[in-house]
Amino acid sequence: MSLESSGNGAAGAPKISLRGVKKAFGPKVVLNGIDLDVMPGESLVIIGGSGTGKSVLLKCILGLLEPDAGRIFIDGEETTHLHGREREAVLRKFGMLFQGAALFDSLPVWENVGFGLIQGQGVGRREARERAIATLGAVGLAPEVADLFPSELSGGMQKRVGLARAICTRPDIIFFDEPTTGLDPIMSDVINDLIVQCVKDLGATALSITHDMASARKISDRIAMLHKGQLVWVGPTAEIDRSGNAFVDQFIHGRADGPIQMQIRAF
Amino acid sequence: MGFLSAIGRTTLGFLEALGKITLFTFMALSHCLRPPFYLRHIGRQMVEIGYYSLPVVGLTAVFTGMVLALQSYSGFSRFNAESAIATVVVLSITRELGPVLGGLMVAGRIGAAMAAELGTMRVTEQVDALTTLSTNPFKYLVAPRLIAGTAMLPLLVLVADIIGVFGGYLVAVYRLDFNASTYINSTWQYLEFMDVVSGLVKAACFGFVISLMGCYHGYNSRGGAQGVGAATTNAVVSASIMILVLNYLLTGIFFS
Numbered sequence: 213m214s215l216e217s218s219g220n221g222a223a224g225a226p227k228i229s230l231r232g233v234k235k236a237f238g239p240k241v242v243l244n245g246i247d248l249d250v251m252p253g254e255s256l257v258i259i260g261g262s263g264t265g266k267s268v269l270l271k272c273i274l275g276l277l278e279p280d281a282g283r284i285f286i287d288g289e290e291t292t293h294l295h296g297r298e299r300e301a302v303l304r305k306f307g308m309l310f311q312g313a314a315l316f317d318s319l320p321v322w323e324n325v326g327f328g329l330i331q332g333q334g335v336g337r338r339e340a341r342e343r344a345i346a347t348l349g350a351v352g353l354a355p356e357v358a359d360l361f362p363s364e365l366s367g368g369m370q371k372r373v374g375l376a377r378a379i380c381t382r383p384d385i386i387f388f389d390e391p392t393t394g395l396d397p398i399m400s401d402v403i404n405d406l407i408v409q410c411v412k413d414l415g416a417t418a419l420s421i422t423h424d425m426a427s428a429r430k431i432s433d434r435i436a437m438l439h440k441g442q443l444v445w446v447g448p449t450a451e452i453d454r455s456g457n458a459f460v461d462q463f464i465h466g467r468a469d470g471p472i473q474m475q476i477r478a479f
Numbered sequence: 480m481g482f483l484s485a486i487g488r489t490t491l492g493f494l495e496a497l498g499k500i501t502l503f504t505f506m507a508l509s510h511c512l513r514p515p516f517y518l519r520h521i522g523r524q525m526v527e528i529g530y531y532s533l534p535v536v537g538l539t540a541v542f543t544g545m546v547l548a549l550q551s552y553s554g555f556s557r558f559n560a561e562s563a564i565a566t567v568v569v570l571s572i573t574r575e576l577g578p579v580l581g582g583l584m585v586a587g588r589i590g591a592a593m594a595a596e597l598g599t600m601r602v603t604e605q606v607d608a609l610t611t612l613s614t615n616p617f618k619y620l621v622a623p624r625l626i627a628g629t630a631m632l633p634l635l636v637l638v639a640d641i642i643g644v645f646g647g648y649l650v651a652v653y654r655l656d657f658n659a660s661t662y663i664n665s666t667w668q669y670l671e672f673m674d675v676v677s678g679l680v681k682a683a684c685f686g687f688v689i690s691l692m693g694c695y696h697g698y699n700s701r702g703g704a705q706g707v708g709a710a711t712t713n714a715v716v717s718a719s720i721m722i723l724v725l726n727y728l729l730t731g732i733f734f735s
């Protein structure tokens with residue numbers, strides 16, 4: 213498994229580094245020793261079946277869940293067990309697009325997008341509104357959308373607003389949790405293009421989750437596959453078709469028979 | 480054996496919940512006292528709790544006062560004590576019925592709304608989104624609700640007291656043919672400052688408990704729509720029970 217990447221910052225210290233991260237919920241082991249390095253400026257995509265713990269992995273890195281064992285480093289500093297103000301300081305480096313967009317439905321669109329500016333950085337409401345509208349423009353939404361409420365938007369528009377919220381504070385690191393799930397193929401491609409564009413514009417490091425292979429190929433420099441709590445394969449996107457890994461082959465071709473046995477029951 | 484282990488499990492579960500609630504309360508209180516304060520949210524919650532609960536609480540109070548006057552008339556006339564009706568109405572309303580019935584009505588309205596709102600935010604990952612946007616959910620969601628609940632319930636109950644006494648007056652004067660000025664005089668005659676104040680202190684405690692239960696159950700809800708439904712029910716039931724228990728304890732402290 214190589215660490216080389218086609219991103220612009222392959223050299224130097226990793227942006228995000230995980231060592232032996234484990235997480236279980238009661239008897240159910242979700243992550244069982246994850247080692248992973250994400251280099252500055254690269255875009256890594258984690259693929260894997262539903263319920264394999266991809267979202268849990270992101271939440272551990274963000275500190276929304278605390279790992280049972282292992283260590284997590286961001287910019288070389290350990291963040292595994294940070295709380296309170298120290299955690300808030302680390303989180304200022306991050307932008308996150310949630311699986312269901314997770315927009316605040318009591319706030320209008322512009323306040324959703326400018327939330328990190330107003331609450332996190334103390335920017336005034338007027339300026340935040342202007343910057344929010346500019347960011348909405350960057351994801352292809354008209355200024356009229358700014359005063360609507362999230363419940364008035366279609367799924368694709370909600371994802372765009374979620375994307376705008378994730379990038380509005382110009383973070384160093386952006387996480388995308390299943391950005392294209394639930395969208396039609398054309399809208400998926402639009403979102404993929406936006407992700408590539410935004411990440412490039414910001415020069416950010418991106419970590420995404422998906423089980424949509426078209427999306428994974430488009431937005432990633434490297435791909436990692438999560439199965440049964442471990443990363444079974446990590447490699448450059450160009451090599452995914454000749455990985456020689458039975459798990460990866462089965463996943464990218466979407467075959468029912470192979471080494472991955474779909475769990476019909478949860479336990 | 481099965482019986483014993485069931486008792487043990489229930490006891491442990493109860494103690495665990497008690498511990499969690501205590502921890503939640505201390506966390507929430509510490510965030511109520513330290514900046515940043517989200518004044519905009521405190522204001523919005525005050526309007527939601529105080530202003531929009533007025534009709535429900537007012538209606539409860541006016542009918543309670545009316546019923547009290549009717550009931551005590553039919554009872555007291557048996558030993559010619561009709562003159563005590565005004566005092567009975569005003570003391571019952573200010574000391575007990577205003578705060579308790581008002582509290583229970585608000586528990587149904589506000590406790591449920593808070594649990595449903597926070598629960599939905601939890602299961603749709605909005606609470607996680609707050610955290611990733613460097614905003615502490617305790618400060619942003621829980622603290623404003625606790626502050627607003629504790630501050631607004633006394634005001635609501637004060638209004639309820641006035642409306643309740645007025646309800647009693649209406650029935651006494653227009654249905655039972657009491658003399659209006661005599662009734663008003665005897666209303667004031669035996670009313671002490673402490674009667675009203677004790678009721679308002681109770682109301683503040685109930686307001687705190689209602690918001691606390693709404694936030695606690697909403698914040699910790701799990702598992703989709705069903706989880707939110709369960710959180711809502713639990714918030715209302717636990718707040719109502721705590722109001723009744725607290726009411727007894729506080730009455731014991733005030734009038735022992």
Ligand SMILES: Nc1ncnc2c1ncn2[C@@H]1O[C@H](COP(=O)(O)OP(=O)(O)O)[C@@H](O)[C@H]1O
Binds near residue numbers: 260267
């Ligand atoms: N907060 C939680 N409590 C208990 N179990 C959880 C929690 N979060 C996730 N899980 C479990 O962890 C597993 C992985 O979930 P998730 O990471 O959301 O999967 P996915 O790979 O589809 O994103 C699931 O089986 C889920 O039931």
Ligand SMILES: [Mg+2]
Binds near residue numbers: 266311
């Ligand atoms: Mg997921």
